[in-house]
Amino acid sequence: MINRHLLQERMIEEQTQFSINHPRSKALFERAQDSLLDGVPMNWMVKWPGGFPVFVDSGKEAYFSDVDGHQYIDFCLGDTGSMVGHGPDPVVEMVVDRVRRGTTFMLPTEDAIWVGEELQRRFGLRYWQTALTATDANRFALRLARQITGRHRVLVFNWCYHGTVDETFITLRNGVPSSRRGNIGPAVDPTITTKVVEFNDLQALEQALADRDVACVLTEPVMTNIGIVHPIPGFHKTLRELTRRTGTLLIIDETHTMCAGPGGYTQAAGLEPDLVTVGKAIAGGIPAAVYGFSEEIARRIRQTTTVEDADTGGIGGTLAGNALSLAAMRATLESVLTDSAYRRAIPLAQRFVEGVQSVIAKHDLPWNVTRLGNRTEYWFRRSPAQNGSEAAASMDPLLDRYMHLASLNRGILMTPFHNMALISPVTTTESIDYHTAVFESIITPLLE
Ligand SMILES: Cc1ncc(COP(=O)(O)O)c(C=O)c1O
Structure with missing residues (x-):
């Protein structure tokens, strides 16, 4: 289904694009090598795909901007720390x-x-x-x-x-x-x-x-x-x-x-x-x-x-x-983090799932998308896993990294290190639908 050769080629293209578009983040990362181990304040930040992390300027609600002036829709939300949006x-x-x-x-x-x-x-x-x-x-x-x-x-x-x-x-x-x-x-x-x-x-x-x-x-x-x-x-x-x-x-x-x-x-x-x-x-x-x-x-x-x-x-x-x-x-x-926040966020998460599901079905991909409340995730296996071993066995680090970086290059931050999206109560339907369009546009070039 996914052409691995195309995947590798596209990944290199996305990395090049990322590097060109983020000169200030790149310069900060280089400067950080002198004082922070491997240029990051937290060891696992080296894992972000792209060669270096985006340095953040500020965030509000479900969005943030980086030091190069790019705006992002944030589906990572600090991996749940900012689930209700930044700076409520x-x-x-x-x-x-x-x-x-x-x-x-x-x-x-x-x-x-x-x-x-x-x-x-x-x-x-x-x-x-x-x-x-x-x-x-x-x-x-x-x-x-x-x-x-x-x-x-x-x-x-x-x-x-x-x-x-x-x-x-x-x-x-x-x-x-x-x-x-x-x-x-x-x-x-x-x-x-x-x-x-x-x-x-x-x-x-x-x-x-x-x-x-x-x-x-x-x-x-x-x-x-x-x-x-x-x-x-x-x-x-x-x-x-x-x-x-x-x-x-x-x-x-x-x-x-x-x-x-x-x-x-x-x-x-x-x-x-x-x-x-x-x-x-x-x-x-x-x-x-x-x-x-x-x-x-x-x-x-x-x-x-x-x-x-x-x-x-x-x-x-x-x-x-x-x-x-x-x-x-x-x-x-x-x-x-009130009842009404959940009443807003959960239907939005369902919209996210339906968008991704429609693309998976359209291209007959052997993938699935799951949801728990306002947390959603697509996974590279046909049916949801029933335990940790099954889930771990279907991990595809290169595909994960590609999906993540290609989304980032189009203004969307997913949660690493599997592609998870948290939907905040202040996320808009436009942002969800934009993700669906991006999701389709980045997988289409990988298909046989
Ligand atoms: C279920 C669960 N419990 C605890 C933690 C630890 O959280 P923290 O890193 O903020 O201590 C995490 C972090 O991802 C988690 O997912």
């Missing part, structure tokens, strides 16, 4: 006010209570704590789960991603649990700390939990980091039954699946986790994360931890719970 006015106003009145005190502000009460309402969990990143929220949740169960192992699903959390860098290689490729300097071999099974494989899950040595299952309710992998019917019901039966705690990571609705997939599907973690979108782009748990978990935490040791127990952080993050969370939850 209510967040800007509250954050500016908070900055003027002080940002961090090691003391609570009233906003914290408002946020706790709102999260209770959305997720149905009683108690809430804060962190600065979803990674930290997950790390803290794992520690608590181990502490209160007295069990040391955790279970994750193959090809999951929960941030830079040591225990989660494990994959199945030919069915054998192994440290994930690229796992940098692991403190402990993750096969010691972690069991890993395929998502949707309830038999393997049952076997893995049978020994009753697993403190918790940490999972996204729908996988999103190896493409969108939906649970099969009955998956969550059985997951909950098995975890309850074996005394295993269930942690649902809603960091990406907040795209499903105001209370994430937990609320949308009526899940009953013991703990929930959320980061990224909940503070409108300001670093903040939360983790929540049931009354029963709180009781067990209180039984096993002491106030005296609370500041040295591996949970917390000087800036976690700071006034600025809480003000941003309050403004986001109160005025931006």
Whole structure:
């Protein structure tokens, strides 16, 4: 279907075009080589296709501009950090006010209570704590789960991603649990700390939990980091039954699946986790994360931890719970990441899916496009994957990079490193339809 020779040729053309059109970004990247490792402030930014990243000037709503004066439709939205659009006015106003009145005190502000009460309402969990990143929220949740169960192992699903959390860098290689490729300097071999099974494989899950040595299952309710992998019917019901039966705690990571609705997939599907973690979108782009748990978990935490040791127990952080993050969370939850925002964004995401689907059908491509709430993604296999291995096996890095770069050259930023699009409540239908046209125009030259 896709002519690989043409693909390689077109990729070179797109790279040349990108380089010609972005002289200032290129110059900044060259200057950065002197002070930033490989010219970027964050190691994985070297992966952006094009040879160097676009340097951003500013962003507003679902759009941003770069230092070369190009405007982009942003379907990456900071990989969910700016899911509601860049610089939402209510967040800007509250954050500016908070900055003027002080940002961090090691003391609570009233906003914290408002946020706790709102999260209770959305997720149905009683108690809430804060962190600065979803990674930290997950790390803290794992520690608590181990502490209160007295069990040391955790279970994750193959090809999951929960941030830079040591225990989660494990994959199945030919069915054998192994440290994930690229796992940098692991403190402990993750096969010691972690069991890993395929998502949707309830038999393997049952076997893995049978020994009753697993403190918790940490999972996204729908996988999103190896493409969108939906649970099969009955998956969550059985997951909950098995975890309850074996005394295993269930942690649902809603960091990406907040795209499903105001209370994430937990609320949308009526899940009953013991703990929930959320980061990224909940503070409108300001670093903040939360983790929540049931009354029963709180009781067990209180039984096993002491106030005296609370500041040295591996949970917390000087800036976690700071006034600025809480003000941003309050403004986001109160005025931006609201029911009406989802009512606007989700139909737009459906329009995106229908546009891409119509092109796939027209050219009879062996691809599919999936959606969860306002998150959509096209994938180079005929039907959606049912687990991480199936999804990983259909990855096509060159095609991915080409689609990404060719879109960027036409003013569209997709989320790397598979082509995912988040649709914000402030994205326009024109932008969606423009994407459909670009999608068709960049694949047509690759077809046999
Ligand atoms: C499901 C999930 N959880 C946690 C994280 C970690 O988020 P952060 O990098 O902001 O700590 C990510 C990041 O992509 C994620 O996708």
